[in-house]
Amino acid sequence: MAHNFHYYSPTEVIFGRGAHQETGKYIKKYGGTKVLIVYGSERVFKNGLMDEITDSMKAEGLTFEFLGGVVPNPHLSKVYMGIGLGKRIGADFLLAVGGGSAIDTAKAVAYGLAEPEEDVWTLFEHTRTAKKCLPVASVLTIAAAGSETSMGAVITNEKTNEKRAYDDDLARPRFAVMNPEFTLSLPDYQTESGCADIMMHTMERYFTNGGNMELTDSIAEGLLRTVITNAKILHNDPQNYDARAEVMWAGSLAHNNLTGCGNDGGDFATHMLEHELGGMFDVTHGAGLAAVWPAWARYVYKDALPRFVRYAVNVMQVKPEGSDEEIAQKGICAMEEFYHAIGMPVNLRELGITPTEEQIHEMAVRCAKACGGSKGSAKLLHQKDMEEIYHMAR
Amino acid sequence: MAHNFHYYSPTEVIFGRGAHQETGKYIKKYGGTKVLIVYGSERVFKNGLMDEITDSMKAEGLTFEFLGGVVPNPHLSKVYMGIGLGKRIGADFLLAVGGGSAIDTAKAVAYGLAEPEEDVWTLFEHTRTAKKCLPVASVLTIAAAGSETSMGAVITNEKTNEKRAYDDDLARPRFAVMNPEFTLSLPDYQTESGCADIMMHTMERYFTNGGNMELTDSIAEGLLRTVITNAKILHNDPQNYDARAEVMWAGSLAHNNLTGCGNDGGDFATHMLEHELGGMFDVTHGAGLAAVWPAWARYVYKDALPRFVRYAVNVMQVKPEGSDEEIAQKGICAMEEFYHAIGMPVNLRELGITPTEEQIHEMAVRCAKACGGSKGSAKLLHQKDMEEIYHMAR
Numbered sequence: 001m002a003h004n005f006h007y008y009s010p011t012e013v014i015f016g017r018g019a020h021q022e023t024g025k026y027i028k029k030y031g032g033t034k035v036l037i038v039y040g041s042e043r044v045f046k047n048g049l050m051d052e053i054t055d056s057m058k059a060e061g062l063t064f065e066f067l068g069g070v071v072p073n074p075h076l077s078k079v080y081m082g083i084g085l086g087k088r089i090g091a092d093f094l095l096a097v098g099g100g101s102a103i104d105t106a107k108a109v110a111y112g113l114a115e116p117e118e119d120v121w122t123l124f125e126h127t128r129t130a131k132k133c134l135p136v137a138s139v140l141t142i143a144a145a146g147s148e149t150s151m152g153a154v155i156t157n158e159k160t161n162e163k164r165a166y167d168d169d170l171a172r173p174r175f176a177v178m179n180p181e182f183t184l185s186l187p188d189y190q191t192e193s194g195c196a197d198i199m200m201h202t203m204e205r206y207f208t209n210g211g212n213m214e215l216t217d218s219i220a221e222g223l224l225r226t227v228i229t230n231a232k233i234l235h236n237d238p239q240n241y242d243a244r245a246e247v248m249w250a251g252s253l254a255h256n257n258l259t260g261c262g263n264d265g266g267d268f269a270t271h272m273l274e275h276e277l278g279g280m281f282d283v284t285h286g287a288g289l290a291a292v293w294p295a296w297a298r299y300v301y302k303d304a305l306p307r308f309v310r311y312a313v314n315v316m317q318v319k320p321e322g323s324d325e326e327i328a329q330k331g332i333c334a335m336e337e338f339y340h341a342i343g344m345p346v347n348l349r350e351l352g353i354t355p356t357e358e359q360i361h362e363m364a365v366r367c368a369k370a371c372g373g374s375k376g377s378a379k380l381l382h383q384k385d386m387e388e389i390y391h392m393a394r
Numbered sequence: 395m396a397h398n399f400h401y402y403s404p405t406e407v408i409f410g411r412g413a414h415q416e417t418g419k420y421i422k423k424y425g426g427t428k429v430l431i432v433y434g435s436e437r438v439f440k441n442g443l444m445d446e447i448t449d450s451m452k453a454e455g456l457t458f459e460f461l462g463g464v465v466p467n468p469h470l471s472k473v474y475m476g477i478g479l480g481k482r483i484g485a486d487f488l489l490a491v492g493g494g495s496a497i498d499t500a501k502a503v504a505y506g507l508a509e510p511e512e513d514v515w516t517l518f519e520h521t522r523t524a525k526k527c528l529p530v531a532s533v534l535t536i537a538a539a540g541s542e543t544s545m546g547a548v549i550t551n552e553k554t555n556e557k558r559a560y561d562d563d564l565a566r567p568r569f570a571v572m573n574p575e576f577t578l579s580l581p582d583y584q585t586e587s588g589c590a591d592i593m594m595h596t597m598e599r600y601f602t603n604g605g606n607m608e609l610t611d612s613i614a615e616g617l618l619r620t621v622i623t624n625a626k627i628l629h630n631d632p633q634n635y636d637a638r639a640e641v642m643w644a645g646s647l648a649h650n651n652l653t654g655c656g657n658d659g660g661d662f663a664t665h666m667l668e669h670e671l672g673g674m675f676d677v678t679h680g681a682g683l684a685a686v687w688p689a690w691a692r693y694v695y696k697d698a699l700p701r702f703v704r705y706a707v708n709v710m711q712v713k714p715e716g717s718d719e720e721i722a723q724k725g726i727c728a729m730e731e732f733y734h735a736i737g738m739p740v741n742l743r744e745l746g747i748t749p750t751e752e753q754i755h756e757m758a759v760r761c762a763k764a765c766g767g768s769k770g771s772a773k774l775l776h777q778k779d780m781e782e783i784y785h786m787a788r
Binding site: 001002003004005006010015016017018019214218221225226230241242245249250253261262 | 395396397398399400401402403404406407408409410411412413574607608609612613615616617619620623624635636639640643644647652655656
């Protein structure tokens with residue numbers, strides 16, 4: 001069944017070896033002259049990437065300043081710092097060099113600079129919507145978040161432990177430079193967490209009760225199979241360029257909404273549950289998703305049985321034998337085996353956190369509030385459901 | 395193997411029931427004020443579509459003029475007529491209401507109006523490149539050409555019988571309104587030719603000898619299976635909205651280059667061979683492709699055997715038994731059976747044309763010239779190969 005949908009993914013993608021050397025050219029094409037470069041890890045200096053990027057910018061006569069030290073689950077304080085720095089240099093373009101944290105920080109700074117009279121956090125509190133945003137682009141070094149082509153940004157207010165998202169087409173990046181070579185040196189845990197994140201961006205759109213388009217399902221299933229195959233390859237052979245390329249491109253397609261066209265908006269409860277973990281315990285996002293998903297799946301699968309059966313057969317290659325319930329359960333088990341095969345956790349203990357009863361209750365309260373009371377398509381979850389899933393995930 | 399690639403598909407898609415009522419809003423969003431509306435069939439007036447579109451434009455205070463009567467394999471003379479009309483009304487936006495012919499005409503007129511001192515046909519002769527193009531958008535009523543999101547336009551110079559393409563990001567449509575309801579009344583032959591066209595846009599990118607990305611292959615195979623399934627549904631049940639929606643969205647994704655990311659540029663020999671048929675005999679494009687493909691496939695398959703085997707198994711559901719040659723041949727036969735099942739021809743006779751030896755020679759000469767001497771990735775074809783394929787296709 002085809003729901004009405006809106007699809008907009010204008011980001012120009014420059015993909016492959018040497019792509020980063022064109023960064024300056026594309027910033028100029030999209031009107032940038034004074035660039036604030038946002039990055040996280042110093043790895044981008046050590047491996048020579050940043051030098052080649054800034055060389056390409058100098059060649060185009062662009063000026064730039066750096067905002068470094070962005071951390072995973074990026075902080076609001078860094079966003080404010082970036083807005084201050086951007087004002088001082090009169091920045092008219094944001095370039096993120098890194099993964100989702102750097103890109104999301106760049107998006108938040110871009111909102112802040114475009115409407116300097118407003119507090120940017122109010123966007124993430126959803127008490128207003130943005131009217132403007134400076135242009136943003138990225139040189140991607142981590143395949144995971146999909147922020148390089150998405151409308152979303154997720155920022156953590158580290159004073160209140162709130163991790164919150166804001167979605168708006170205004171912040172869709174102008175271009176994304178993707179050279180898989182710069183993911184070859186990623187720590188294994190980041191590679192694997194990235195694969196889990198990419199899977200989940202697709203699965204959030206796949207597990208619905210409202211009907212999906214067949215074309216969208218077939219793209220989603222193909223993408224998931226591709227990530228599973230190549231995540232396993234990278235677990236044993238991190239230097240495999242082709243596998244890096246497959247995962248990197250999958251990361252973008254998983255979150256530019258291609259895998260959600262014609263569905264009912266998707267489920268996204270697992271993401272909301274993980275956001276509270278990320279806010280309270282600062283876990284790696286993809287690993288947090290992997291740790292929550294099996295509990296979520298076992299809690300909801302009976303309410304969306306045809307989807308879970310289809311997933312088991314078409315993605316996890318479970319033989320279609322036995323009852324639908326058995327097939328669905330085998331699919332969930334196969335997913336856990338896959339996560340273990342690439343070193344990912346399947347519960348909170350394996351993730352390395354042991355929340356107290358009070359913390360679980362607090363996360364469920366916050367999650368329900370952030371969801372406006374309830375969330376989910378496969379099964380609509382309320383606060384008590386969320387609390388139960390956190391318990392099951394321990 | 396992942397080749398470097400560039401992916402850019404900025405067209406905003408508004409998909410579903412009622413979508414056409416937003417046309418005026420989106421023209422205004424993209425800066426249009428004086429709109430030249432390009433259409434082919436009067437069907438768009440009879441079914442009330444055009445009235446609802448122009449109502450939405452009046453509501454936004456836009457003015458407009460019509461350029462009607464665009465034919466399949468659209469004519470250069472109509473393009474010149476549109477440029478003249480556009481100049482007179484000071485058009486700043488082109489809206490096509492129809493299928494690929496209307497959209498391609500709109501693109502050509504948009505080029506002509508943006509650079510009025512140049513002859514637009516020189517773009518299609520490839521003796522210059524465009525510097526500018528007016529904004530173009532469409533309300534799609536035929537799922538086939540993919541022009542609603544593509545960079546391409548194909549125009550026929552009816553004086554010289556030359557059907558020629560020009561590709562440039564400048565002409566990528568700003569938005570595409572896709573309401574599958576307006577394809578419900580299409581004549582069966584157009585529906586089926588459209589499905590054949592959509593299949594071929596994907597297959598041109600799939601059949602290569604240079605290596606493709608696994609993710610791209612899986613998307614292509616899923617798309618092809620989806621079109622096969624839904625083309626058969628529509629052959630028996632033309633009023634099926636969901637099947638119309640699947641085919642319509644597939645038409646866009648088949649030709650916005652999503653199914654070519656990371657390949658070697660694709661084959662596209664079948665398209666070039668068909669263009670000469672279309673120029674000389676004015677056949678329906680998709681049907682022409684269907685009539686040429688089996689001969690092309692049998693001529694080249696030994697040179698790209700792994701691809702033809704994969705296609706047979708993953709798309710045409712051939713059992714992987716016997717030699718690779720046998721499997722590949724079964725895949726080609728299965729494709730012919732599919733074309734017959736939806737009323738499409740598999741050779742020139744069934745297409746209703748019987749070219750003479752001289753005409754075949756003439757088409758091969760022109761085709762080779764239009765290709766710059768040779769074309770193809772699955773197998774590189776020269777003029778003598780093209781002539782042989784035309785013979786085999788009779």
